[in-house]
Amino acid sequence: MRPLPASVSLVFAFLGTLSPALSQERDDERVREGLLVRFTAGAGYARCPLDGYLEEETVFSGTTLSAEMTVGGVLFPGLAVHGSAWGWDMVFPSLYRRWGGADDQYTTSDATARMGAFGAGVTQFLTSGETYWSLMVGAGFQQMEGPEDTFPQPIMGLAGRALLGWNWWRRGNWGMGLTATLDVVRSGAEEEGHLGEDGDDPGWTSFALTACFSATYN
Numbered sequence: 001m002r003p004l005p006a007s008v009s010l011v012f013a014f015l016g017t018l019s020p021a022l023s024q025e026r027d028d029e030r031v032r033e034g035l036l037v038r039f040t041a042g043a044g045y046a047r048c049p050l051d052g053y054l055e056e057e058t059v060f061s062g063t064t065l066s067a068e069m070t071v072g073g074v075l076f077p078g079l080a081v082h083g084s085a086w087g088w089d090m091v092f093p094s095l096y097r098r099w100g101g102a103d104d105q106y107t108t109s110d111a112t113a114r115m116g117a118f119g120a121g122v123t124q125f126l127t128s129g130e131t132y133w134s135l136m137v138g139a140g141f142q143q144m145e146g147p148e149d150t151f152p153q154p155i156m157g158l159a160g161r162a163l164l165g166w167n168w169w170r171r172g173n174w175g176m177g178l179t180a181t182l183d184v185v186r187s188g189a190e191e192e193g194h195l196g197e198d199g200d201d202p203g204w205t206s207f208a209l210t211a212c213f214s215a216t217y218n
Contacts, residue, residue, distance in 0.1 A: 032125045032218055036080045038070040040179050042212030046090060048113055048144060050151060050189070053202035057098040058151050060113040060144055064088040066181070066210040068161075070121070070134075074218065078125040084136045086161055087116035088183070088208055095146050112145040115185055115206055117159035130170065130177070134163040140185040142204050154204045157187025165214055175216045183208040 050058040072082020090113035119138015140159025167175035189202040
């Protein structure tokens with residue numbers, strides 16, 4: 001049997017030393033255990049309509065600044081359970097109101113629209129270890145104020161958040177990346193004696209889409 005040329009032997013020797021290193025790197029990427037801490041901050045868009053209030057239509061909408069803090073731990077391989085607090089604040093909300101057949105829409109710095117929530121959730125790390133999704137459910141509050149407080153004010157309600165994240169950089173236990181989130185909050189409103197045509201009590205429902213930078217420790 002003819003011996004392999006020296007150049008071919010060197011290539012096989014290099015691949016033989018590289019393969020265990022690559023395998024170990026992939027294994028390291030997939031290990032998720034212990035403490036989980038996540039911070040996110042970014043911007044997005046929210047829409048917050050009021051329903052069931054006489055024949056009036058009131059909607060806040062606009063650009064939002066958002067943040068989240070999550071603390072928990074990995075209980076099963078790739079699956080973490082945690083507590084989270086998150087929220088957003090609308091920048092120069094656009095307030096649309098329609099009543100008595102007349103429309104009125106304007107953007108004002110005198111209006112306030114914000115949301116805050118806290119609750120529990122789970123995070124599942126996918127095969128690569130750097131891509132993950134989270135679901136959170138808890139209690140949420142909304143604050144909706146215009147130049148004139150002539151509509152019902154929100155009370156504590158139910159909040160949910162769905163998040164998809166990806167870490168593009170990792171060193172040790174820290175990772176930096178991006179997240180995309182969907183927030184939904186539904187709450188009643190303090191306005192006794194005023195019911196919509198369908199007999200429902202007035203309430204606020206907010207929907208928000210946000211893109212954030214993230215820092216994750218695990």
